[in-house]
Amino acid sequence: MAYEVDGQEIATDEEGYITNLGEWTPELGAVIAKAEEVDMTDEHWAVVNFLRDYYEEYQIAPAVRVLIKSIKKSMGPEVGNNKYMYELFPYGPAKQACKIAGLPKPTGCV
Amino acid sequence: MATLHTVNKSPFATQALLSCLGHAKAGDTVLMIEDGVYGGASGTGLAEAVAGLGGAVTLAVLEPDMKARGIAASRLMDGVKTVDYAGFVELAASHDRTQAWL
Amino acid sequence: MTDGVKKFLYVNRKAPYGTIYALESLEVVLIGAAFDLDVSLAFLDDGVFQLVKSQDTKEIGVKNFSPTFRALGDYEVTKLYVEKESLAERGLTAEDLQEITYEDEDDDYAEKPSLIFVSRAEMADVMGDQDVVLSF
Numbered sequence: 001m002a003y004e005v006d007g008q009e010i011a012t013d014e015e016g017y018i019t020n021l022g023e024w025t026p027e028l029g030a031v032i033a034k035a036e037e038v039d040m041t042d043e044h045w046a047v048v049n050f051l052r053d054y055y056e057e058y059q060i061a062p063a064v065r066v067l068i069k070s071i072k073k074s075m076g077p078e079v080g081n082n083k084y085m086y087e088l089f090p091y092g093p094a095k096q097a098c099k100i101a102g103l104p105k106p107t108g109c110v
Numbered sequence: 111m112a113t114l115h116t117v118n119k120s121p122f123a124t125q126a127l128l129s130c131l132g133h134a135k136a137g138d139t140v141l142m143i144e145d146g147v148y149g150g151a152s153g154t155g156l157a158e159a160v161a162g163l164g165g166a167v168t169l170a171v172l173e174p175d176m177k178a179r180g181i182a183a184s185r186l187m188d189g190v191k192t193v194d195y196a197g198f199v200e201l202a203a204s205h206d207r208t209q210a211w212l
Numbered sequence: 213m214t215d216g217v218k219k220f221l222y223v224n225r226k227a228p229y230g231t232i233y234a235l236e237s238l239e240v241v242l243i244g245a246a247f248d249l250d251v252s253l254a255f256l257d258d259g260v261f262q263l264v265k266s267q268d269t270k271e272i273g274v275k276n277f278s279p280t281f282r283a284l285g286d287y288e289v290t291k292l293y294v295e296k297e298s299l300a301e302r303g304l305t306a307e308d309l310q311e312i313t314y315e316d317e318d319d320d321y322a323e324k325p326s327l328i329f330v331s332r333a334e335m336a337d338v339m340g341d342q343d344v345v346l347s348f
Contacts, residue, residue: 058283145230153303174271180264
C-alpha cells in the first residue's frame, strides 16, 4: 500500500508503516491519520511529536508503558494514562501513533 | 609484486591481524576494515605488537568503519593512514593481488 | 537462587556493527524489560566498544544504535557494568564512553549514572550472583 501527499506517492510496508522515515511531514501524518480514521486533535499531535522527538534522541520508538509514563510526566495524569491514550489511539498508542508519526513499529510490539 | 591484505576482525577477538602482519612482506599494505579498525588505535595492549610486526608494510584503516566506531583520527598509531572507499579501490588496483584475512 | 524477582544478566562481549550480536542483545533487553525482572548488563572484552561515544555510522549505511543505550533508564534497566581491565587493554578510559544516566523515581527523579565500572574480579562476582545469564 502507499499514501499520497501532493501527488507524491509514499511507500509503506504491508502494515502501513512508511518505509523511508525521512519522507515524513506533518501533512503526511495527517494523511496517515485519516487512513487510520483518527481525528487528530492537539493532544494527538502532542503524542505524535513526543514520539518523533524520542526517536530522534534514542533511535527507537518507546514501548507503550514508557510512552505513557513520559506523557504523564510532561502533560499530566489526565492525558498520561492508559485509558485516555487508548481513546486517542484505539489501535494502541504506541502502534498506531507511531504509524502516524512515520516511525517503525515499536520494538517488542508483535 | 605487492599484496593488499584486508583484516576485518577485532585484533582483541581473533589472531587474524597478528597472523596477517606475520605473513605480510615488505611493500605490502595491510588495510584494516570493519571491526579490524580497532587494530589501528594507539595506546592499546596490542599497539606495540602491531607496530613491531608492521615494520616494512604500510598500515591503513578504512575511515567510514573508523568513524562508525567512534575512533578519532588522533587516536591512530603513528604511520597508520586512513583511506575512504575510493582509496580502498585505488589500493586494490595498485596492488597485484588482494588477500582477505577472515 | 533467591525467591521473588529473578536476576537476569546480559553479557556483551562483541564490538558493534561487525556482527549483529550487539544490536540483537539490545533488542532482547528492550523486549525483556516488559517482564518483572532484575536486569543488569555486563560489558567486557570487545563489548566495551559498544559504549564508545561519538559513533557515526552514516558512511557505512548501518543504523547507529548507541543512542538507544541512553533510553534504557526509561525501561528500568539502570545497571550497566563495565569491566575496567577490558577498557585498559583497548586503550580506553571512562571518558571515552558516552554518559548514560537514569532518573531515580524513588529519589525525586534525581539523575544518576547507569555505568558501573568494576574490576574483572568484581565482574566475576556480578556474574556469579545471577539467576540467568544470557550471552551475546
